[in-house]
Amino acid sequence: MIILRLLNFVLIAVLAISVLPNRAMAELNLEIKDGVIEPxxxxxxxxxxxxxxxxxxxxxxxxxxxxxxxxxxxxxxxxxxxxxxxxxxxxxxxxxxxxxxxxxxxxxxxxxxxxxxxxxxxxxxxxxxxxxxxxxxxxxxxxxxxxxxxxxxxxxxxxxxxxxGEGKYFDSRVVFVSETGPKNARQKRLAIMDYDGANVKFLTDSRSIVLAPRFSPTGDRVLYTSYETGFPKIYVLDVATVGRRALADQPGTMTFAPRFSPDGQTVVYSLSAGGNTDIYRMQINGGTPVRLTSAPSIETAPSFSPDGRQIVFESDRSGSQQLYVMSANGGEARRISFGAGRYGTPVWSPRGDLVAFTKQNKGRFHIGVMRLDGEGERLLTASFLDEGPTWSPNGRVIMFMRETSGAGGAVSLYSVDITGRNLQRVKVEGGASDPAWSPLLK
Amino acid sequence: MTYLIKAIFIVGALGLGACTNPDHLSGNGNANGAGNGAGAGSNIPLDPASDPTSPVYFSQTIGDRVLFAVDTSTLTPEGRSTLTAQAGWLQANPEYAAIIEGHADEQGTRAYNLALGARRANAVQEFLLSQGIAANRLRTLTYGKERPIEVCSAESCYAKNRRAVTVISAGAGA
The missing domain is CATH 3.40.50.10070 (TolB, N-terminal domain)
Incomplete structure (x- = not known):
């Protein structure tokens, strides 16, 4: 191995969290730490x-x-x-x-x-x-x-x-909700694109409200919520054929916020019945739903750890929206968010080290990250409405939606490095929300 | 009691124009209630808004919605009074069923607002059940923050968006 030194790349770590591998694999060595001073x-x-x-x-x-x-x-x-x-x-x-x-x-x-x-x-x-x-x-x-x-x-x-020395992420896609029309009559369609906004292709028409698509671990299927029957219900769509089917559900209930397990076999989701929303899991091909939480509070937005053993989710059981971690089989949950404000939409990073979330505090919305023990909270963005983070396949970049305020409120996708640098609008025509990043393509 | 309420609302309805609301059925329910239909030989159609058995009358005159404080699903005294009148109408018009839609304002995340909307719809359903409306005539639905009726980003709009709307549908029970 040739050892090279690039002295003019002085990289300074200014913040407490080092989110990167200790060792850089390459010799032309740009080790990304917080506060890189020059590209x-x-x-x-x-x-x-x-x-x-x-x-x-x-x-x-x-x-x-x-x-x-x-x-x-x-x-x-x-x-x-x-x-x-x-x-x-x-x-x-x-x-x-x-x-x-x-x-x-x-x-x-x-x-x-x-x-x-x-x-x-x-x-x-x-x-x-x-x-x-x-x-x-x-x-x-x-x-x-x-x-x-x-x-x-x-x-x-x-x-x-x-x-x-970081993992790859450019050869990836993003599934999202394409939005048109005024705020009180939004038309929503599922769409898919390259991570950089190129090659947009629609996956559904705009007849029904569709929400929050999520990729399978191999990127071949998408789980999402649709109002096709008039009630929110979870569907799974084959990306290649655009064929879709509803997941089995119980009559009189509403289901939403689905995500795949890392092995692609299981779906974890929210089910509302009698006004109470809890978290359930079910085999993607059917079978009996297993109830993972049973509290009178709201439990939703579940996301698996990369090893599939744990689930991070949000609950207002303490009186306000906060983040919790439990076993993938349910049981006792450990609260991890304790800062000011409300925390929601947790997503476990593909590296397993961080959880990204939406935080509401003092009338502003933020995208942030914290460690799984709840330490090291860092807010990466602030605006009227930032929501719904999704991780790049290498766990370095977060994409999310930003909506502007008022009657003409416009919704767009943004990306930001987990250091909080390099906030950028993703170039997509028209309104776009609810992004979900695919794994690296094969 | 029911008659009295109806009578008051009939009087009130006379002064109302036929405004439309995107949330509502607009007069597609059967407007020919017993005893109120246009007389045989008359060519003047009945204005559904003045027919106390019509869904339009329900939405415009009884009041089809109740409002909620931020991040709550507790019924207000005004809300209870509206729902008492809704229950009276549903008792008097047993041929109709209702879907109760729960909504949230935009100050919240999508999934949480879906769950909050479900709570609000359920609060209305529980109240109507307590007033003796049969469970098979009521169904709840949440829209979360997907269908605001007011579009400004201020409390004046948010207050109207934090709502549960009782939408009358034909046929009892699901």
Whole structure:
């Protein structure tokens, strides 16, 4: 292993929580701690088109890779206009001096080949310019013409992961609720898109109110709540075929707030009967529902731990909305939120170390994170209405919905790093709410 | 007692215009109540708002909704009085059933507001049951914060959105 030091990357931890692995895997080493002071400069020249049919992808691929990396807030792209070298052959030696001269710390070189049968092949290499070394092996991805953006995301994922030591997350999707119309007559449809807002596809029409979709652990199915029968009820939808079915339920009850267990076999959800809302679990393919809470208070918004053994949920049993953790089989629950205000919509992080939540305090809404022992609470956002966090597959980024106030209230998706930096609006046309991030695609 | 209430409301209804409300059935219930139908040979249709057996009369004159304080499902004295009148109407019009919708204002998270709406709808249902309305005529439904009627982000609107609405439907029992 080559040990490289990038002295001009001085990273300072200013806050108490270190949410990152202690060890960085890569040598071109950008260890993300709270308070990174300067993004790492990188260059990604247009990919080399290895045949005529591939030329249409050469620029587009590089643009998506650059957008992924700069979108993290951890990287800064050096514009093409500053380049001294051009890259015309994927296998030519890199002119390190030319890239050093423009202070490109990392260089991503790619090539694309469009073969017969609508197949596209993308290759890439990552270079640590200042040490004059290739970082990791070159990689190659293949797919259909229509999946060219996924290949760009895979290149960016590999570069991001090698440099930061973090898990990948760009090659992922988000299911959400697309909203149109005025506040008192909103039309809602389920929709799915790439994590960056591209390739939006609708999964339902707007005839019924739909709420809070959630991905299965493999991303192939979505649980959601619909008013299709006139009453809120849980459905499971196959993403590929858009076929859907209602989960078995008890007559006269209302069900909502479903989530999958990590093995994809079980659904945990809320059921309202006689005005009381409790948490239940059920096999996705049917069977007898198991009641996990039985209190006269509201118990809802359950979310499994990554190992499937515990559930974090919200309850107003103390008199106000707070967060609790219990066994996945129910039983005694331990309260974990004790700060001022109300806490709801807890979501266990994929790393298992944190829970993200919505907090209401003094007329404002916040997205925050805390550890599972309730310590280390940190509010990442504040606005009139921020709600419903969802984790990126690597547990570094949180997406949520933000609604503006008043009659013209507009709802949008935002993302924020778990350090609280890099708050960004996700570029989706029209209103969007209730995001749920998929696992990393295969 | 029931007659007295009806009589008062009939008088009150005369002064009301036929305003429409998006929450309500708008006159699609059978307006030809016994003894109040237009006489044979008359071509003047009966205004459902003045027919005390019509769902429109229920929503406009009896009052189809009760309001709640922030994050509560406790019935107010005004709410109880409205619900007493609703129970009277339901007693007098046994051919109708009702769906009770619980709603919340926007100051809350989605799932919590669904649960809160369910509590509010249930509070109304419990009251109507206590007044002798048969359980098979009533069903509850929560909309949480999905269907506000007022759209401003101020207490004046929130107060109207924190509501339970009794929506009359044809046919008794589900």
């Amino acid at each position: 790492m400069p990188f260059a990604v020249p247009d990919f080399v088109a290895e045949n005529a049919a591939a030329s249409e992808f050469a620029t587009k691929l590089a643009r998506v890779v650059a957008a992924d990396l700069t979108g993290t807030g951890l990287f800064r792209e050096i514009p093409k206009s500053a380049f001294i070298s051009t890259v015309t052959n994927f296998n030519s030696p890199v002119q390190y001096a030319d890239w050093k001269a423009i202070n490109a710390q990392a260089l991503i070189v790619g090539a694309v080949n469009a073969g017969s049968g609508g197949r596209v092949t993308v290759k890439f290499r990552l270079f640590d310019v200042f040490s004059g070394q290739q970082l990791g092996d070159g990689l190659q991805f293949g797919g259909t013409v229509n999946s060219w953006r996924r290949m760009a995301h895979k290149v960016a994922d590999a570069a991001y992961s090698r440099i930061t």
